Amino acid sequence: MDRQRMRSPLSRAMGLGSAKEGAEQWWMARVSAVALIPLTLWFVASIIAHTDSDYVTFIVWLRMPLVSILMVLLLIALFYHTALGLQVVIEDYVHSGAKFGALIAVRLGCVALAVTGILATMRIAFGG
Amino acid sequence: MSNSAAERNRPLSPNIQIYRPQLTSVLSIVNRITGVALSIYAVALVVWLVAAATGPWAYATVQGVIASRIGQIALLGCTFAFFLHLCGGIRHLVWDTAHGFELRSIYISGWAVVAASVVLSALAWIARSFVAG
Numbered sequence: 001m002d003r004q005r006m007r008s009p010l011s012r013a014m015g016l017g018s019a020k021e022g023a024e025q026w027w028m029a030r031v032s033a034v035a036l037i038p039l040t041l042w043f044v045a046s047i048i049a050h051t052d053s054d055y056v057t058f059i060v061w062l063r064m065p066l067v068s069i070l071m072v073l074l075l076i077a078l079f080y081h082t083a084l085g086l087q088v089v090i091e092d093y094v095h096s097g098a099k100f101g102a103l104i105a106v107r108l109g110c111v112a113l114a115v116t117g118i119l120a121t122m123r124i125a126f127g128g
Numbered sequence: 129m130s131n132s133a134a135e136r137n138r139p140l141s142p143n144i145q146i147y148r149p150q151l152t153s154v155l156s157i158v159n160r161i162t163g164v165a166l167s168i169y170a171v172a173l174v175v176w177l178v179a180a181a182t183g184p185w186a187y188a189t190v191q192g193v194i195a196s197r198i199g200q201i202a203l204l205g206c207t208f209a210f211f212l213h214l215c216g217g218i219r220h221l222v223w224d225t226a227h228g229f230e231l232r233s234i235y236i237s238g239w240a241v242v243a244a245s246v247v248l249s250a251l252a253w254i255a256r257s258f259v260a261g
Contacts, residue, residue: 030221030224033217033220033221034221037214037217037218040210040214041214044207044210044252048252048255048256048259049259051256051259051260052259052260052261055180055184055187055188058180058187059180062180071177075173075174078170078173079170082163082166082167082170085163085164085167086163086164086167089160089163089164113170113171113174116174116178117173117174117177117178119181120174120177120178120180120181121177121181123181124177124180124181127181
């Protein structure tokens with residue numbers, strides 16, 4: 001007991017407590033949120049502008065370099081943010097054995113959807 | 129993780145069902161619900177991009193679903209959910225800077241989120257109807 005009291009606060013904190021990764025998820029949720037503000041507003045404005053566009057007009061638009069880049073960035077930020085958000089929701093409300101399965105499914109699903117969306121965008125961007 | 133009935137039936141704290149819903153608590157859960165709903169719309173975004181990459185007929189099929197009555201209701205829901213989550217998220221980012229925690233500020237920002245979401249959703253659909261001519 002006495003030995004514990006003799007140790008400095010830093011010494012007591014070292015090797016105990018957090019795994020030092022808790023703030024990372026919280027921080028990346030904020031970083032992706034900040035990225036999504038301009039990206040989603042650009043997307044919504046673009047979709048509104050293309051309300052009456054036919055297929056060719058839409059493809060020509062999506063093939064523009066800046067548009068392709070923004071679409072890929074949107075998909076990355078969107079599914080990163082979605083994965084972190086759904087993870088918190090599952091951790092807060094799912095307490096059964098389904099929790100870990102749900103966490104894995106969300107993480108893998110978000111990666112798969114992001115890759116699929118990016119590949120579709122690239123096929124349009126580089127397609128003949 | 130015990131399976132005994134006594135442990136399973138323990139009340140969880142806080143007992144939210146005995147509280148009167150307030151703007152603060154309603155907006156808190158709305159931010160989560162819209163987040164989950166937008167995750168489903170994010171899947172639709174990928175389906176839409178894959179359809180566009182597949183070809184004109186696939187794209188026309190997806191556009192047909194969006195143009196249907198159910199598709200339009202879903203799109204309206206998506207618009208409102210998006211602006212609620214966007215405005216609610218910006219409110220959270222302001223809180224993260226340790227500002228706006230006074231009770232008065234919380235209610236002002238809360239009603240601002242509701243008003244801005246309604247106005248922005250309406251503006252988006254008005255703009256859309258103008259583009260559609």
